[in-house]
Amino acid sequence: DTLQWDDEMCAAFDVPLEALPKIVSCAEEFGHIDASIDRLGGIAITGCIGDQQSATLGQRCDVGEAKNTYGTGCFMLLNTGSTIVPSKNGLLTTMAWQLGGMDKKPVYALEGSVAIAGAVVHWLRDNLGLITNASDIEELARGVKEAAGV
Secondary structure, eight states: OOSSOOHHHHHHTTOOGGGSOOOOOTTSOOEEOOTTSTTTTTOEEOOOOOHHHHHHHHTTOOTTOEEEEESSSEEEEEEEETOOOOOSSSOEEEEEEOOSOTTSOOEEEEEEEETTTTHHHHHHHHTSOSOSSTTHHHHHHHTOSOOTTO
């Protein structure tokens, strides 16, 4: 909650603070592409945000709203606003974004993940042979008569 490197963690892992990059918000200039890179050298890097966090921002999730991202995994983020909400059920408490400088309040989220959600479709196809194409899973899902409220 300090938005700074943790002195105790750095000491525990024998990492000098000066070896770590400066902490900046998601939308600040924090570096430049190396000048030796043809046609891109010297361009400022002015944004950095995690993929799930950027999806939450891009989908304009307000406080109390959640979004899911489906791919190899399945990830749900719930915007908790400027409040850090420690999870009691195994979710990750994360900073979603901070825009406009380090003096602005960050937005936090709770994140739940299923690391292999999408990969299970490939497993059903490639290992078990239950489906021929990944798209066949939709027909199987639609064929379920009762999902017990899920």
